[in-house]
Amino acid sequence: MEKQIKRTILEQARDWFESDRKVILARVIQTWGSSPCPVGSDMIVNDKGEFFGSVSGGCVESNVIEECLDLLKNNNSFKQLEFKVSDDNAWNVGLACGGEIKIYIEKINS
Amino acid sequence: MKLEILNEIIQKKSSSQNFALLTNLTNGNSEIFEFGKFLSNDFESYKKQIENYHSLKKNGVIDGTQIFIQNFTKPIEVIIVGAVHIAQYLVDLFKNLNFVITIVDPRKFFITAERFPDVKIINDWPEEIFKKLETDSNNALITLTHDPKIDDPALKHALKNKFFYIGALGSKKTHTKRCQRLKESGFTQEEIASIHGPIGIKLGGKSGPEIALSIVSQLVLESNKLLLNSKK
Numbered sequence: 001m002e003k004q005i006k007r008t009i010l011e012q013a014r015d016w017f018e019s020d021r022k023v024i025l026a027r028v029i030q031t032w033g034s035s036p037c038p039v040g041s042d043m044i045v046n047d048k049g050e051f052f053g054s055v056s057g058g059c060v061e062s063n064v065i066e067e068c069l070d071l072l073k074n075n076n077s078f079k080q081l082e083f084k085v086s087d088d089n090a091w092n093v094g095l096a097c098g099g100e101i102k103i104y105i106e107k108i109n110s
Numbered sequence: 111m112k113l114e115i116l117n118e119i120i121q122k123k124s125s126s127q128n129f130a131l132l133t134n135l136t137n138g139n140s141e142i143f144e145f146g147k148f149l150s151n152d153f154e155s156y157k158k159q160i161e162n163y164h165s166l167k168k169n170g171v172i173d174g175t176q177i178f179i180q181n182f183t184k185p186i187e188v189i190i191v192g193a194v195h196i197a198q199y200l201v202d203l204f205k206n207l208n209f210v211i212t213i214v215d216p217r218k219f220f221i222t223a224e225r226f227p228d229v230k231i232i233n234d235w236p237e238e239i240f241k242k243l244e245t246d247s248n249n250a251l252i253t254l255t256h257d258p259k260i261d262d263p264a265l266k267h268a269l270k271n272k273f274f275y276i277g278a279l280g281s282k283k284t285h286t287k288r289c290q291r292l293k294e295s296g297f298t299q300e301e302i303a304s305i306h307g308p309i310g311i312k313l314g315g316k317s318g319p320e321i322a323l324s325i326v327s328q329l330v331l332e333s334n335k336l337l338l339n340s341k342k
Contacts, residue, residue: 008120010123040169106133
């Protein structure tokens with residue numbers, strides 16, 4: 001476990017890839033208002049739904065994971081996601097901080 | 111993104127180079143950018159803007175384009191003089207921050223791989239070490255021995271080479287004497303005042319880990335100021 005914490009996100013992505021996992025890289029590419037993670041923050045997701053890193057401090061990660069799994073399922077290679085201020089009906093996919101973020105997800109391929 | 115690009119980033123990061131990852135958001139192509147490097151058709155026509163963002167260490171979608179640039183910049187190199195117990199706590203605290211650490215001490219009983227696993231250690235006098243190390247304003251110096259014959263040459267080198275952060279452990283009394291010695295060696299008042307001494311922000315703690323935390327906090331604060339100023 002300790003070793004995992006010390007690994008960088010990209011090294012972890014490579015390790016997953018080398019052990020035959022499908023890997024998606026998600027990065028924050030634009031932010032408006034107050035958002036917890038700056039542009040360039042990254043997170044990786046594999047086909048088992050495991051993830052590492054962060055793009056929002058917990059607000060939209062679950063949704064990003066689902067989007068990544070969908071990307072794999074649909075055999076696409078990249079997609080842009082947008083998240084806005086949360087409303088009461090969608091607490092699990094909104095940003096409580098009132099910010100907006102754009103996230104770019106892409107598959108790692110050989 | 112292709113695996114070879116991922117591998118290239120990992121390799122470049124470990125050799126502490128400045129570069130950027132470019133991504134064309136319309137077709138998903140990625141490429142590594144460095145100054146002077148030839149770019150493919152996806153990016154070549156935006157070269158000027160890319161260079162501009164890269165010099166400013168600015169991450170983001172370049173205005174008016176669908177090009178995303180993420181910069182990877184050389185981490186700050188911190189040289190710690192004195193392989194004392196506070197240095198051990200410093201290494202722990204620096205672990206998750208983007209700094210490269212080198213510890214130097216001429217005293218062989220202090221500077222051992224057992225006491226400092228996973229960091230670069232050099233067992234020699236700072237004067238000798240600085241003859242070989244390449245240093246500039248991307249460096250920080252922390253002196254911990256409060257022994258003038260070990261600390262002073264390091265402080266002088268750091269002042270001359272414009273390290274962005276210089277901090278020296280020692281009481282106010284020790285620091286006053288240190289400033290006096292530097293003045294006698296010909297350093298200006300302004301240069302001497304740039305040394306953080308006594309080192310660290312005021313946390314009120316006296317234990318080793320607390321002192322280390324106050325030092326790390328001060329260094330992070332100063333490095334963030336540096337980054338903000340470069341973006342203005």
